[in-house]
Amino acid sequence: MTDSIHTLVIGGGQAGVATSAHLQKLGVPHLVLERDRIAERWRSWRWDSLVANGPAWHDRFPDAEFEGLDPDAFAGKEAVADYFARFASDRNLPIREGVEVTRLERQGDRFRATTSDGTIKAQSVVVATGPFQKPVIPTVITDPGITQIHSNGYRNPGALPQGAVLVVGAGSSGAQIAEELVRSGRRVYLSLGPHDRPPRRYRGKDFVWWLGKLGKWDMKAPTPGTEHVTIAVSGAYGGHTMDFRRLAGLGVTLLGRAGDYRDGVLQFADDLATNIANGDRNYLSVLDEADAYAAAQGLDLPEEPEARALLPLPDCVTSPTLALDLKAAGISTVIWATGFRLDFGWIDLDIFREDGRPRHQDGVTEVPGLYFVGLPWLSCRGSAFIWGAWKDAERLAGVIAARQGRTQAHS
Numbered sequence: 001m002t003d004s005i006h007t008l009v010i011g012g013g014q015a016g017v018a019t020s021a022h023l024q025k026l027g028v029p030h031l032v033l034e035r036d037r038i039a040e041r042w043r044s045w046r047w048d049s050l051v052a053n054g055p056a057w058h059d060r061f062p063d064a065e066f067e068g069l070d071p072d073a074f075a076g077k078e079a080v081a082d083y084f085a086r087f088a089s090d091r092n093l094p095i096r097e098g099v100e101v102t103r104l105e106r107q108g109d110r111f112r113a114t115t116s117d118g119t120i121k122a123q124s125v126v127v128a129t130g131p132f133q134k135p136v137i138p139t140v141i142t143d144p145g146i147t148q149i150h151s152n153g154y155r156n157p158g159a160l161p162q163g164a165v166l167v168v169g170a171g172s173s174g175a176q177i178a179e180e181l182v183r184s185g186r187r188v189y190l191s192l193g194p195h196d197r198p199p200r201r202y203r204g205k206d207f208v209w210w211l212g213k214l215g216k217w218d219m220k221a222p223t224p225g226t227e228h229v230t231i232a233v234s235g236a237y238g239g240h241t242m243d244f245r246r247l248a249g250l251g252v253t254l255l256g257r258a259g260d261y262r263d264g265v266l267q268f269a270d271d272l273a274t275n276i277a278n279g280d281r282n283y284l285s286v287l288d289e290a291d292a293y294a295a296a297q298g299l300d301l302p303e304e305p306e307a308r309a310l311l312p313l314p315d316c317v318t319s320p321t322l323a324l325d326l327k328a329a330g331i332s333t334v335i336w337a338t339g340f341r342l343d344f345g346w347i348d349l350d351i352f353r354e355d356g357r358p359r360h361q362d363g364v365t366e367v368p369g370l371y372f373v374g375l376p377w378l379s380c381r382g383s384a385f386i387w388g389a390w391k392d393a394e395r396l397a398g399v400i401a402a403r404q405g406r407t408q409a410h411s
């Protein structure tokens with residue numbers, strides 16, 4: 001491996017691939033190091049049946065369409081990974097797979113990266129190691145008879161032990177896994193907290209189209225600490241609105257937010273009805289905003305008043321279970337769909353906040369030449385998603401190229 005490069009990109013997921021494509025367009029010499037394979041997390045950190053949350057016309061880079069896929073279809077997770085791998089090979093992007101960066105530090109006016117294949121120096125570094133790095137499991141269940149996995153370890157219903165399943169967390173992952181399990185004939189419990197649940201389609205348009213028109217993808221982060229609201233959407237089964245009443249109708253028992261565990265009993269907050277009501281409010285607010293936009297723009301889209309009809313609240317919401325004896329309920333498996341945290345322990349630079357996130361402005365840190373891409377809300381709501389990472393990467397590549405020009409002019 002070369003021992004010096006202008007720009008080192010760490011991580012070869014979609015954000016690293018996008019960064020490489022933009023650096024290549026601008027003629028910036030660079031190298032991407034990926035510890036596994038390109039877009040590995042799409043392959044081995046996702047369940048078998050996962051499809052993209054957005055249709056193929058949207059969940060892609062603007063430069064390349066999905067081959068052989070209806071633009072309105074939802075690409076399977078392997079197709080998504082293949083898409084990025086093909087995108088990289090078609091453009092001959094300088095990506096080295098199987099090389100992990102184990103330490104990053106400053107040395108003089110350059111960076112020094114220690115890798116599993118030697119050291120490399122660089123003037124600029126782009127950290128693209130993913131928005132979802134370490135699984136979070138918030139509650140300790142000590143019962144050895146219960147299998148516990150994080151959603152990143154779930155594969156399919158057949159891979160779980162026999163018995164009922166408790167899914168904790170009802171963002172897109174938890175809601176989709178619960179639906180797959182109940183459709184497979186499992187008894188399923190689903191613990192849900194505050195969430196947004198936008199309509200999958202409204203007035204003939206997919207919600208990603210509406211979020212674009214309503215300017216929601218470009219939203220800047222709200223105040224620190226309040227930016228994360230779990231969003232429950234699904235492209236599974238052709239794509240449908242994630243409606244927890246409908247899931248209850250399929251047989252899922254809904255529960256409030258999971259709390260303490262003691263002597264085989266898991267407690268749940270008495271917040272289920274509130275969480276459902278707030279989710280409904282979010283759903284209806286998107287319809288309202290869409291209607292207002294359509295009226296203001298004079299769009300000729302078919303009206304859809306039936307989208308406002310909500311199913312009756314199921315018994316599990318009106319008479320919620322606040323404590324569940326897991327064994328008595330026949331629960332053999334708990335799936336924690338409770339999100340991820342960042343882990344930048346390998347970066348030896350004083351740029352991190354107390355919560356472990358890097359200090360930055362739209363991906364540009366206070367250390368000259370150090371950038372982050374692909375993080376949630378890096379510059380806007382879309383930043384951790386495919387096309388959002390593409391746009392951030394384009395902007396950051398421009399910053400790097402300009403800096404390269406300045407460095408050359410001064411040398």
Ligand SMILES: Cc1cc2nc3c(=O)[nH]c(=O)nc-3n(C[C@H](O)[C@H](O)[C@H](O)COP(=O)(O)OP(=O)(O)OC[C@H]3O[C@@H](n4cnc5c(N)ncnc54)[C@H](O)[C@@H]3O)c2cc1C
Nearest residue numbers: 011013014015034035041052053100101129130374385386
């Ligand atoms: C279940 C799930 C479904 C999702 N569905 C969608 C969707 O449908 N549409 C959408 O737009 N977004 C979706 N996302 C969000 C986002 O697109 C993905 O999380 C995506 O994988 C993020 O891409 P990334 O390149 O930023 O990070 P990652 O895909 O995590 O890539 C980072 C890469 O860096 C490598 N790496 C990490 N550390 C090092 C190191 N020290 N040295 C070298 N390499 C390293 C990793 O191996 C990895 O390949 C989903 C997320 C999840 C969890």
